Amino acid sequence: MTTWLNATGGLRYHVRAWRYRASLWAPFRRAIAAWLVEWSPPERELLLVGPSGGYCVDLGFARRFDAVTAVEIDPVARWILRRRARAALRGARTKLAMDSRDYLSPRDGRFELEGVRALCDRYPRAAVLFCNVLGQLPLLGPEPTEESVLPEREGTFEWWLRALPAALGDRSWASFHDRLSGSVRPRVALPTAPVAWRSSEALVEELYPQTDRDDEVLNDHRTSELAAPLVRSAFVWELVPSVFHLVEAVSVRADAPAVAADGRR
Numbered sequence: 001m002t003t004w005l006n007a008t009g010g011l012r013y014h015v016r017a018w019r020y021r022a023s024l025w026a027p028f029r030r031a032i033a034a035w036l037v038e039w040s041p042p043e044r045e046l047l048l049v050g051p052s053g054g055y056c057v058d059l060g061f062a063r064r065f066d067a068v069t070a071v072e073i074d075p076v077a078r079w080i081l082r083r084r085a086r087a088a089l090r091g092a093r094t095k096l097a098m099d100s101r102d103y104l105s106p107r108d109g110r111f112e113l114e115g116v117r118a119l120c121d122r123y124p125r126a127a128v129l130f131c132n133v134l135g136q137l138p139l140l141g142p143e144p145t146e147e148s149v150l151p152e153r154e155g156t157f158e159w160w161l162r163a164l165p166a167a168l169g170d171r172s173w174a175s176f177h178d179r180l181s182g183s184v185r186p187r188v189a190l191p192t193a194p195v196a197w198r199s200s201e202a203l204v205e206e207l208y209p210q211t212d213r214d215d216e217v218l219n220d221h222r223t224s225e226l227a228a229p230l231v232r233s234a235f236v237w238e239l240v241p242s243v244f245h246l247v248e249a250v251s252v253r254a255d256a257p258a259v260a261a262d263g264r265r
């Protein structure tokens with residue numbers, strides 16, 4: 001698949017962004033901007049992984065860093081991001097770079113940690129922000145079967161996601177990513193206080209109106225295995241009219257022990 005037509009973003013995503021970025025997406029963008037300020041990692045370098053054209057990430061946030069590298073496989077996204085970032089970083093000393101290498105996609109249907117380790121080796125001092133990319137990666141792997149989603153089985157996406165925090169080492173990192181999506185709006189109040197991990201079933205029960213309608217189907221983006229011991233925030237993103245994504249966000253700072261759901265540090 002060509003990188004500018006990839007299933008995780010591509011031209012259709014850019015068209016949607018230009019259409020809805022300033023309208024339908026505005027509440028979600030504001031919520032993510034506030035969450036980023038809360039995170040504010042101490043590192044001087046930042047990696048934006050999968051930022052697309054920077055539509056949902058407040059590029060003004062990048063001004064606090066000396067160097068920002070966008071790790072993005074889509075050439076159209078890199079071109080748009082460069083133009084948008086130029087405006088957002090005007091007058092700042094922040095250096096912007098692009099890295100088109102693919103550190104995350106599965107190889108021969110298996111998710112491996114080598115790519116993440118290569119990313120960490122190449123940027124040893126950078127904080128990492130996964131920009132709504134982790135919930136898209138399963139689209140690049142094998143069709144889910146009972147076996148292929150087991151977190152205990154090496155090479156599955158669930159296994160990879162569970163191992164990701166340790167592979168990132170002692171640096172700060174954060175991710176906002178899809179958990180569930182569908183035609184029903186989840187009940188998430190803003191601003192959200194961080195809460196403990198919940199299974200997809202518990203999220204459906206707590207945040208969605210109960211219904212028997214066959215046309216109200218939710219997609220599970222298979223991100224539940226990420227950093228399950230840590231607290232997380234939840235946001236709603238209306239991607240197109242009447243398609244709602246429940247987005248979860250987790251963050252870790254290198255200089256502050258992560259907060260576990262039981263309050264332990």
Ligand SMILES: C[S@@+](CC[C@H](N)C(=O)[O-])C[C@H]1O[C@@H](n2cnc3c(N)ncnc32)[C@H](O)[C@@H]1O
Binds near residue numbers: 013055104
């Ligand atoms: C849903 S979009 C992210 C939206 C974006 N954060 C925004 O602000 O609008 C997912 C992005 O991840 C990128 N992507 C997919 N696989 C990737 C990979 N292996 N490495 C880096 N970027 C990737 C896609 O090209 C796409 O731009």
